[in-house]
Amino acid sequence: MPCRFGIVRILGPSYALRCVVFHNISATESPFTKGMGVNVTPSDFEAALRFLTRYYTPVCLQDVLEDPAGRGFPPRPILVTFDDGYASIMEWAAPLCGRLGVPAIVFLNAAFLDNAGLAPDNLVCYAANVLGIETINAAVRVVKGADSPKLQCLAEVFSRFFPSISLPERKVFLDALAHLGGINERQLAREAGLYLTRKEVCQLAASDFEIGNHTYTHVHCRSLSPEDIGEEVDRNRAELESLSGKKVRSFSVPYGSSADLRTDLVSHLRRSGHEAIFLSESVANTRGLDRWQVDRVSTHAGSNDGLFLDIEVLPRLRAIRDRLFRSAQSGAKGHGNGLAHECPVGEQRN
Numbered sequence: 001m002p003c004r005f006g007i008v009r010i011l012g013p014s015y016a017l018r019c020v021v022f023h024n025i026s027a028t029e030s031p032f033t034k035g036m037g038v039n040v041t042p043s044d045f046e047a048a049l050r051f052l053t054r055y056y057t058p059v060c061l062q063d064v065l066e067d068p069a070g071r072g073f074p075p076r077p078i079l080v081t082f083d084d085g086y087a088s089i090m091e092w093a094a095p096l097c098g099r100l101g102v103p104a105i106v107f108l109n110a111a112f113l114d115n116a117g118l119a120p121d122n123l124v125c126y127a128a129n130v131l132g133i134e135t136i137n138a139a140v141r142v143v144k145g146a147d148s149p150k151l152q153c154l155a156e157v158f159s160r161f162f163p164s165i166s167l168p169e170r171k172v173f174l175d176a177l178a179h180l181g182g183i184n185e186r187q188l189a190r191e192a193g194l195y196l197t198r199k200e201v202c203q204l205a206a207s208d209f210e211i212g213n214h215t216y217t218h219v220h221c222r223s224l225s226p227e228d229i230g231e232e233v234d235r236n237r238a239e240l241e242s243l244s245g246k247k248v249r250s251f252s253v254p255y256g257s258s259a260d261l262r263t264d265l266v267s268h269l270r271r272s273g274h275e276a277i278f279l280s281e282s283v284a285n286t287r288g289l290d291r292w293q294v295d296r297v298s299t300h301a302g303s304n305d306g307l308f309l310d311i312e313v314l315p316r317l318r319a320i321r322d323r324l325f326r327s328a329q330s331g332a333k334g335h336g337n338g339l340a341h342e343c344p345v346g347e348q349r350n
């Protein structure tokens with residue numbers, strides 16, 4: 001394996017910071033996550049963490065903020081993150097990270113803590129798995145009208161439908177979905193127990209887990225109005241800071257796409273005290289790390305070969321692809337160019 005790290009550098013470019021993102025850790029798929037691509041099994045998660053601690057040097061957000069150019073980083077620095085606040089972070093990740101000495105950032109949506117409600121993605125996933133895609137299409141028609149094109153699968157809800165609607169339209173859709181499906185969302189959320197409790201967030205914040213912002217209700221940021229940005233970004237940050245007693249310094253873009261990283265959002269995040277922004281397009285962070293656009297690799301691999309491919313090989317190839325694309329476009333920005341890595345539905349979801 002050490003030889004491989006030398007060989008893969010032939011691909012270039014040099015890697016400034018490796019960053020990985022996990023979501024839910026579960027041995028089985030539930031109707032709330034099946035088809036979203038967010039699950040990793042406990043055994044694969046442990047294999048991944050052992051791979052990371054054997055071949056890399058775990059770093060924390062503070063290390064990155066203190067040395068944004070990465071000149072003083074240890075060999076093969078890696079930053080571990082978790083998105084969406086699944087309860088499994090407390091059950092599986094926190095104990096193992098503690099034992100192996102791995103600090104992490106956990107990016108949360110405050111609206112769903114204590115299982116006060118279901119994240120839109122989990123509600124849609126549940127509806128697709130239990131009621132079928134036709135129920136979702138019926139709710140889509142309430143928002144888009146009778147002539148709206150039919151969605152064929154769950155992935156299209158996240159990749160096509162959600163990015164095309166405003167926050168108020170999403171609420172109409174979710175209300176219609178609950179009504180058409182006979183779903184009592186609050187009761188279902190309580191029964192499912194998918195997410196962390198507020199008490200657990202406090203416990204994580206008191207350990208080596210830093211709390212990060214992931215919007216209040218997990219939204220596609222491209223559809224936010226200026227008022228929405230205040231509600232989704234500032235409210236979430238304020239609640240998480242109040243809860244944890246610590247400053248929220250980082251923001252992870254829901255669904256992970258650079259297409260959602262609008263200029264006005266970046267300006268707002270910088271003005272409001274955030275110090276780093278994270279994406280999930282699984283592209284290598286090359287030399288001259290930009291802390292306002294740190295990319296993360298989403299991996300579900302449980303073998304050394306799979307993890308090496310996901311973390312070392314494919315992100316470099318995507319970085320080369322993006323660089324060639326930008327050259328071909330004569331300096332045009334590469335974001336939202338259709339070549340973006342297709343993350344798991346969750347992040348692309350994320």
Ligand SMILES: [Zn+2]
Pocket residue numbers: 083084214218253254255346347349350
């Ligand atoms: Zn997310």
